[in-house]
Amino acid sequence: MRRALQFFILALLVSILPKNVLGAGGHVLLVNSYHQGFQWVRDYTESMMKQLDSDVSLTSFDLDTKRIPETQFVAKANEAISLIDVAKPDVVVLADDNALMLLGQKVKDRGIPIVFLGVNGNPRDVLKEISGITGVLERPLLKRSVLSLNEVFDQQFRRIAVLFDITTTSKMLLERYFKSHRMQFEGYRADLEMFNTFDEWKHFVSTCVHKGYDALLLGVYNRLLADDGKTMVPYRDVARWTAVNSAVPVFAFWEFSVAPDMAAGGLVLSGKDQGASAGDMVMRILRGADVSDMSPVIARQGMLLFSRGGLQHWNLTIPEEYREIVELIE
Numbered sequence: 001m002r003r004a005l006q007f008f009i010l011a012l013l014v015s016i017l018p019k020n021v022l023g024a025g026g027h028v029l030l031v032n033s034y035h036q037g038f039q040w041v042r043d044y045t046e047s048m049m050k051q052l053d054s055d056v057s058l059t060s061f062d063l064d065t066k067r068i069p070e071t072q073f074v075a076k077a078n079e080a081i082s083l084i085d086v087a088k089p090d091v092v093v094l095a096d097d098n099a100l101m102l103l104g105q106k107v108k109d110r111g112i113p114i115v116f117l118g119v120n121g122n123p124r125d126v127l128k129e130i131s132g133i134t135g136v137l138e139r140p141l142l143k144r145s146v147l148s149l150n151e152v153f154d155q156q157f158r159r160i161a162v163l164f165d166i167t168t169t170s171k172m173l174l175e176r177y178f179k180s181h182r183m184q185f186e187g188y189r190a191d192l193e194m195f196n197t198f199d200e201w202k203h204f205v206s207t208c209v210h211k212g213y214d215a216l217l218l219g220v221y222n223r224l225l226a227d228d229g230k231t232m233v234p235y236r237d238v239a240r241w242t243a244v245n246s247a248v249p250v251f252a253f254w255e256f257s258v259a260p261d262m263a264a265g266g267l268v269l270s271g272k273d274q275g276a277s278a279g280d281m282v283m284r285i286l287r288g289a290d291v292s293d294m295s296p297v298i299a300r301q302g303m304l305l306f307s308r309g310g311l312q313h314w315n316l317t318i319p320e321e322y323r324e325i326v327e328l329i330e
Contacts, residue, residue, distance in 0.1 A: 051279025260309025
């Protein structure tokens with residue numbers, strides 16, 4: 001009941017505000033696959049807003065698909081469509097694969113320009129045709145991550161386990177980019193492991209050193225079921241538990257996983273890069289560019305980012321020759 005009331009108030013405000021209050025430069029509706037508590041969402045939102053002119057207004061709506069049951073996805077998507085029909089935004093931004101999958105065709109059918117971001121899949125797989133849509137693709141780089149870590153740390157990590165939950169994004173990455181649960185290249189081996197529950201995850205982490213792994217690489221892990229079999233374990237709790245209980249160093253694919261008490265670092269993708277590229281595209285559309293003439297782009301292809309506290313926890317040192325190309329945070 002409270003959610004319905006909040007939605008009604010938001011839709012009413014958007015519908016009655018005059019254009020000069022919303023911003024003469026236009027109104028953008030950002031639909032997040034996830035939720036505001038997720039650092040990835042905060043990073044790309046903040047970065048996108050920096051690209052928007054001061055007279056452009058931004059409204060966001062969370063599908064919350066990292067936490068709600070999949071049986072509620074369609075109902076949540078219908079809420080977003082109702083808001084779009086009331087607000088009549090000039091541009092809709094669909095953030096991550098679930099938003100594009102659930103809303104892409106419906107928004108497109110309404111003739112509203114679409115900018116996506118954080119999408120791992122191929123938009124052609126979920127849309128009848130892709131005119132009137134552009135955006136920023138996300139491409140985690142497994143081989144480059146493994147090779148970069150071993151270059152920096154002198155070939156210490158020959159066998160790595162890459163950990164995922166079982167979600168649309170995880171399955172998409174496996175099928176489209178990683179191809180197999182086991183990859184061998186240039187003398188290295190990466191095993192992709194997928195888990196439904198946090199208990200399964202914890203058991204694997206606790207025994208990984210006995211299975212011959214030299215390191216763990218955190219992938220997507222937002223939908224691990226707690227003991228009650230219903231709620232999802234917060235991603236920070238998962239990463240922190242893993243860092244404390246793993247006998248081997250823990251690295252990551254995404255910037256939000258890197259912290260003194262989480263992953264030590266890695267060749268990571270940043271939500272800031274996704275948001276900046278998407279925001280630039282939004283402004284070009286609002287200034288008159290035809291979205292059909294704008295090809296999708298791939299954002300910055302990873303940065304070497306490490307936490308000083310995380311490195312200290314694992315007794316790792318960045319060699320002098322790499323310090324100019326490595327970004328360090330606390």
